[in-house]
Amino acid sequence: MLKNLTDEELVSSILTVTDNKPFMEELYNRYEKQVYYKCMLLSGDKVFAKDLTQEVFIKVFTKLNTYRGDSKFKYWILRVTHNSCLNFLRKKKTAILFENIEEESEDAYAEDPEESTEYSVELLKEALKELDPQEVYLLNLKYAEGMKVHEIAKVLEIKESAVKMRLKRLRERLSTILKPHLS
The missing domain is CATH 1.10.1740.10 (RNA polymerase sigma factor, region 2, helix turn helix motif)
Structure with a gap:
């Protein structure tokens, strides 16, 4: 009932x-x-x-x-x-953050570590450590939870335009952090 x-x-x-x-x-x-x-x-x-x-x-x-x-x-x-x-x-x-992320795949034991998923996960974990918890939370809401921008705006009590701008800046920042490792 x-x-x-x-x-x-x-x-x-x-x-x-x-x-x-x-x-x-x-x-x-x-x-x-x-x-x-x-x-x-x-x-x-x-x-x-x-x-x-x-x-x-x-x-x-x-x-x-x-x-x-x-x-x-x-x-x-x-x-x-x-x-x-x-x-x-x-x-x-x-x-x-994300200390317990463990992902195994068939290529986790590849001879070239740059091609392995394990290596990619480690790179991502290291990149996320450079972000603030609030930034990681925002990325999680968008990409892990699959929330729409207007839903994130309600949860964070900010404008949709602010959510879009923060996501754009975070993607750019992650790209900058990861670029040296992804040649």
Whole structure:
């Protein structure tokens, strides 16, 4: 029955119903994996990501009354996640991004390492380390998550033109970083 409710209906029920635990559990179950993934992406550490996920949901449930419904709940919770992770990174001052990227392919053991996927993944990991966590997050939203520019703009609370410009600059910057290695 709860699975048929929209996010907005769940939020309304959490705020108005006395016994709101089932509604909170449903909302948690819907977004726990997405929130964890974002936390993992930005923190680079499974333990921190689990802790951050819990912190995000504590924040979400305590600040739920501030959700105005101007945009989809999904965008609001992703924004809370984004801000919580950035605050964490500011406190820790370090982030290891994409440390657990492991990709094997048939050519991973090629004699020429420049032709191997493993080498390409390592180059990309090194290039991403030169970017800020916010920049990596933006690239992830666009290319890993497949979000459209207008969706990214909602999540980051910036204009679509700003998203387009940031993506363009990031592509150029990555190209500059990778160019010496890709002759």
